[in-house]
Amino acid sequence: MGIKVIEEKCIGCGLCVKVCPFAVIRIENKKAIIDEAGCNLCGACVTACKKFQAIEIKREEQTPQTKDLSAYSGIWVFAEHRDGKIQNVTYELLGEAQLLAKDLNCEIAAVLLGDSGIEKETENLFAHGAQKVYLVCDPELKDYRTAPYTRVITGLIDKYKPEIMLIGATTTGRDLAARMAIRINCGLTADCTGLAIDPERKILLQTRPAFGGNIMATIISPNHRPQMATVRPKVFRKSKIQNPKSQIIRENPNIQTEDLLVKLIEIVKDESAKVNLQDAEIIVSGGRGIGDPKNFAIIEELAKVLGGAVGASRATVDAGWISAHHQVGQTGKTVAPKLYVACGISGKIQHLVGMQGADTIIAINKDPDAPIFKVATYGIVGDVLEIVPLLIRKIQEVRG
Numbered sequence: 147m148g149i150k151v152i153e154e155k156c157i158g159c160g161l162c163v164k165v166c167p168f169a170v171i172r173i174e175n176k177k178a179i180i181d182e183a184g185c186n187l188c189g190a191c192v193t194a195c196k197k198f199q200a201i202e203i204k205r206e207e208q209t210p211q212t213k214d215l216s217a218y219s220g221i222w223v224f225a226e227h228r229d230g231k232i233q234n235v236t237y238e239l240l241g242e243a244q245l246l247a248k249d250l251n252c253e254i255a256a257v258l259l260g261d262s263g264i265e266k267e268t269e270n271l272f273a274h275g276a277q278k279v280y281l282v283c284d285p286e287l288k289d290y291r292t293a294p295y296t297r298v299i300t301g302l303i304d305k306y307k308p309e310i311m312l313i314g315a316t317t318t319g320r321d322l323a324a325r326m327a328i329r330i331n332c333g334l335t336a337d338c339t340g341l342a343i344d345p346e347r348k349i350l351l352q353t354r355p356a357f358g359g360n361i362m363a364t365i366i367s368p369n370h371r372p373q374m375a376t377v378r379p380k381v382f383r384k385s386k387i388q389n390p391k392s393q394i395i396r397e398n399p400n401i402q403t404e405d406l407l408v409k410l411i412e413i414v415k416d417e418s419a420k421v422n423l424q425d426a427e428i429i430v431s432g433g434r435g436i437g438d439p440k441n442f443a444i445i446e447e448l449a450k451v452l453g454g455a456v457g458a459s460r461a462t463v464d465a466g467w468i469s470a471h472h473q474v475g476q477t478g479k480t481v482a483p484k485l486y487v488a489c490g491i492s493g494k495i496q497h498l499v500g501m502q503g504a505d506t507i508i509a510i511n512k513d514p515d516a517p518i519f520k521v522a523t524y525g526i527v528g529d530v531l532e533i534v535p536l537l538i539r540k541i542q543e544v545r546g
């Protein structure tokens with residue numbers, strides 16, 4: 147596996163230099179030179195040099211396919227629960243599965259593991275679009291643990307062969323999906339922001355930000371099954387579609403002694419994580435434009451008068467102005483409130499991917515060309531430190 151410049155074909159035009167996201171190509175004596183150590187074989191330079199065909203990437207042969215892919219069908223959603231309640235991300239994935247299933251003409255199932263008390267939650271899964279629930283109950287499955295959950299779910303996959311498996315990109319889901327992908331030798335696209343079905347090949351198109359969020363990459367997994375993706379909470383909307391064809395398939399757990407080496411002694415909740423941004427209907431977020439950590443006080447006040455939560459850009463979190471629990475964006479939380487007020491936030495793509503799902507976006511920024519205005523429903527050009535107090539006063543007046 148490697149990359150090489152075919153010297154005889156290279157005319158030193160420099161097109162490849164411009165497109166390399168890692169800046170590892172330079173021109174010397176009218177020939178392109180690639181620093182292989184920094185190259186991640188993304189292929190952008192090969193596309194740029196299509197006319198001259200002077201760059202070649204050699205990839206390893208794919209492992210020969212031993213699975214009969216046609217034996218796989220249906221979309222499965224991992225039903226994540228906490229304190230005995232299904233987490234919203236599961237319903238959001240079931241909502242998205244409805245759309246995918248239309249193109250594949252296939253069945254939607256949820257996989258629910260827990261102790262016997264969890265069975266009551268099957269009703270909620272049916273109410274959100276699952277046609278079947280694969281239910282495995284055992285006291286050892288009451289709370290999530292990597293090894294027994296991986297064992298049980300991969301066993302079900304081997305037996306029932308779903309073609310797509312969707313998992314919430316939560317702490318639990320990320321842990322589980324990675325372990326499963328290795329166990330069943332299939333690909334995994336983490337943190338997808340879009341899913342679709344290729345109309346011709348009928349395979350899953352998994353879109354996610356790449357190269358630090360600067361481009362959106364669509365990833366496919368044509369040779370392995372299931373096609374597995376994780377999606378963060380609030381990326382999709384949940385739908386309420388009661389499925390008339392609802393069926394519970396009970397399976398025995400096939401847990402082995404070695405799966406139980408890790409014991410759960412106590413669950414300690416992180417009390418500092420009080421901010422529930424993902425469920426907030428109104429969010430007021432502060433960015434570097436507020437100028438000083440103490441100015442988060444006016445952001446908090448605006449959030450308070452509106453009855454909302456406080457969000458933040460990564461720049462303010464990195465600067466230590468506010469805790470990371472408030473961060474919205476690619477490496478923070480994905481939110482979809484009814485109202486998002488961005489105060490002194492530039493609107494870099496990594497922030498936008500976390501809040502574009504808001505119904506209404508109000509942006510306050512002194513730079514009329516700030517990218518945040520491209521996604522804003524209403525834009526206010528001006529000093530955030532003047533406008534926010536005015537807004538607070540006006541809202542207080544209106545509300546008496």
Ligand SMILES: Cc1cc2nc3c(=O)[nH]c(=O)nc-3n(C[C@H](O)[C@H](O)[C@H](O)COP(=O)(O)OP(=O)(O)OC[C@H]3O[C@@H](n4cnc5c(N)ncnc54)[C@H](O)[C@@H]3O)c2cc1C
Pocket residue numbers: 358359432433434435436437458459460461462473474475476477478479489490491492493494495496497500510511512513516528529530531
């Ligand atoms: C891999 C990766 C992941 C990332 N993940 C995230 C993420 O999850 N979330 C995130 O937010 N960022 C993330 N970033 C960082 C992102 O690229 C930006 O750097 C960050 O969002 C910028 O924050 P900001 O808008 O607060 O600051 P800046 O970009 O500095 O913008 C400040 C804005 O405030 C305006 N302004 C200044 N003074 C005033 C004033 N008095 N009144 C009004 N407006 C004013 C300026 O015009 C400017 O537009 C990530 C970056 C990378 C590479």
Ligand code: SF4
Pocket residue numbers: 151155156157158159160161162163177178194195198199200201
């Ligand atoms: S784009 Fe192709 S021809 Fe142009 S410098 Fe790069 S390798 Fe050479």
Ligand code: SF4
Pocket residue numbers: 149165166167168169170171180184185186187188189190191192
């Ligand atoms: S393959 Fe990608 S990273 Fe490597 S040199 Fe080409 S553009 Fe740069």
